Amino acid sequence: MKIAYSPCPNDTFVFHALTHGLVPGAPEFDVTFADVDVTNTAALDGRFDLVKVSYAALPWLMDQYELLPCGGALGRGCGPLLLTLTAGGIDGKTVAVPGERTTAYLLMRLWAEQSGQRPAEIVVVPFHEIMPGVAAGRFDAGLVIHEARFTYPRYGLSQLVDLGEWWESDTGSPIPLGAILAKRGVVDPRAATEWIRASVRHAWALPADSRDYVLAHAQEMEQAVVDQHISLYVNEFTEDLGPAGYAAVRELLNRSEKAGLTPGIAVGLDDLAR
The missing domain is CATH 3.40.190.10 (Periplasmic binding protein-like II)
Incomplete structure (x- = not known):
C-alpha cells in the first residue's frame, strides 16, 4: 500500500x-x-x-x-506565523509562503481579507528557505509553519501575526x-x-x-x-x-x-x- x-x-x-x-x-x-x-x-x-x-x-x-x-x-496554539524583519504590515509587500494550497496560506488570505491587507506579490518557496529569505531582505514577510514557531528569533525576525491565535479568537475553533x-x-x-x-x-x-x-x-x-x-x-x-x-x-x-x-x-x- x-x-x-x-x-x-x-x-x-x-x-x-x-x-x-x-x-x-x-x-x-x-x-x-x-x-x-x-x-x-x-x-x-x-x-x-x-x-x-x-x-x-x-x-x-x-x-x-x-x-x-x-x-x-x-x-490549539499551533498555527502558522507571519514574520517580518522590520515593523509594518504586508500591504503592498512581497510575502513568501510555503505553498498555494496550504492551510497556512489560506488562513493568511482569510486574515488579510478581514484586516484589509493586500500583498503586492506572493512567492512560493520551500518552507525551510522562508526565514533566511526574510532575514536577508529577499522577502518583506514570510509565512512559516512547523518548527519555525520555536526558531524564528534566531533569524532576528518578529511576529506580525499568529494566524492560529487569530483563527481561534475569531472562530473559537481549533486550527x-x-x-x-x-x-x-x-x-x-x-x-x-x-x-x-x-x-x-x-x-x-x-x-x-x-x-x-x-x-x-x-x-x-x-x-x-x-x-x-x-x-x-x-x-x-x-x-x-x-x-x-x-x-x-x-x-x-x-x-x-x-x-x-x-x-x-x-x-x-x-x-x-x-
Missing part, C-alpha cells in the same frame, strides 16, 4: 509503528516522504492510497479521497492544519482508521521505539525542538478529530468557499460530520 507523509517529526512519530510492521493486521507500506505542499498537488493523480495533505487542499481531492478522523494535525486521506474504492476507511490509531497509541506508549526514525528525518533539528514539535502537533485530535475537529474543518472550508478562495467540495460539507 502506498502512503505519503512529510519527514516532519509529528508525521514520522505518528506513522513509525504503522510503516514498520508494528500494527497487527496492517499491510506493508511503500512510503514516500514529501512536504505537504508537494502532496497537495501530487495527490491529484491518485498515486497514493493514504496521504497527508493540507485541509485547505480538500476541495480539490475529496472526489478521489475520504477524510479519516485521525492521524492529522489539528490543535485544522494537516489531514489524512484514504483513496476511495481502494482503502477501507474503517480499517485504515484503526491502523493509524493503533500507530498513534503505540507512539505515545513507547516513544523510544520511533526516536531514531524521527531524528533521521528531522532535517538536523536538535532533540529539544523535535520534542516540542511532537508535543504540539500530536495531540488528542491526532487520535480522533471528534465533533470539535470536524466543526473546525467545516468552518474553514465554509469561510474559504464563501470568500471565493476555494471551490466547494464534491462530497458536501455535511458529509464531514461524524
Whole structure:
C-alpha cells in the first residue's frame, strides 16, 4: 500500500509503528516522504492510497479521497506565523509562503481579507528557505509553519501575526492544519482508521521505539525542538478529530468557499460530520 507523509517529526512519530510492521493486521507500506505542499498537488493523480495533505487542499481531492478522523494535525496554539524583519504590515509587500494550497496560506488570505491587507506579490518557496529569505531582505514577510514557531528569533525576525491565535479568537475553533486521506474504492476507511490509531497509541506508549526514525528525518533539528514539535502537533485530535475537529474543518472550508478562495467540495460539507 502506498502512503505519503512529510519527514516532519509529528508525521514520522505518528506513522513509525504503522510503516514498520508494528500494527497487527496492517499491510506493508511503500512510503514516500514529501512536504505537504508537494502532496497537495501530487495527490491529484491518485498515486497514493493514504496521504497527508493540507485541509485547505480538500476541495480539490475529496472526489478521489475520504477524510479519516485521525492521524492529522489539528490543535490549539499551533498555527502558522507571519514574520517580518522590520515593523509594518504586508500591504503592498512581497510575502513568501510555503505553498498555494496550504492551510497556512489560506488562513493568511482569510486574515488579510478581514484586516484589509493586500500583498503586492506572493512567492512560493520551500518552507525551510522562508526565514533566511526574510532575514536577508529577499522577502518583506514570510509565512512559516512547523518548527519555525520555536526558531524564528534566531533569524532576528518578529511576529506580525499568529494566524492560529487569530483563527481561534475569531472562530473559537481549533486550527485544522494537516489531514489524512484514504483513496476511495481502494482503502477501507474503517480499517485504515484503526491502523493509524493503533500507530498513534503505540507512539505515545513507547516513544523510544520511533526516536531514531524521527531524528533521521528531522532535517538536523536538535532533540529539544523535535520534542516540542511532537508535543504540539500530536495531540488528542491526532487520535480522533471528534465533533470539535470536524466543526473546525467545516468552518474553514465554509469561510474559504464563501470568500471565493476555494471551490466547494464534491462530497458536501455535511458529509464531514461524524
